[in-house]
Amino acid sequence: MPPAPSDAPTEATRPRWTLRRLLADERVAFLGVGALNTGVGAVAFISLQLTLGRVTHYLVVLLCAHVISVLIAFGLHRRLVFRVRGNVLVDLLRFETVYLGALAVNLAVLPLLVEVAGIPVIGSQLLIVFITSLISFFGHKHFSFRRKEVV
Secondary structure, X not given: OOOOOOOOXXXXXXXXXXHHHHHHOHHHHHHHHHHHHHHHHHHHHHHHHHHHHHOOOHHHHHXXXXXXXXXXXXXXXXXXXXXXOOXXXXXXXXXXXXXXXXXXXXXXXXXXXXXXXXXXXXXXXXXXXXHHHHHHHHHHHHHHOOOOOOO
């Protein structure tokens, strides 16, 4: 194996952070997966609103989009963000409990924005995403995927 060129970065000159280390930070991973899942959830909601919304209430559409989004988010968060193993069903039930809290906020605020503030349904839903994302991060970190520390 030939020696490294003299201008190659050494351990001392290499930046302390790398993309791998950055992505290993669960906050960064949560934001990435959250952004992806927010996009999936938004596409699901918009698609369902534009199709099913013609024959059913927007809150029914919200519930359908919720199921799709939660199942995708669970797999991504469990595998890529919190990287846990163990009982999948227990984790899924805890995960859904957190998302039910976010859904409760959504179910309360969405009609206020649509019916009282007069903001279109899709725009209102996009506004709510920020609040529910904060609820989700702390809930998942401290409840859904919490593991007992080994002493």
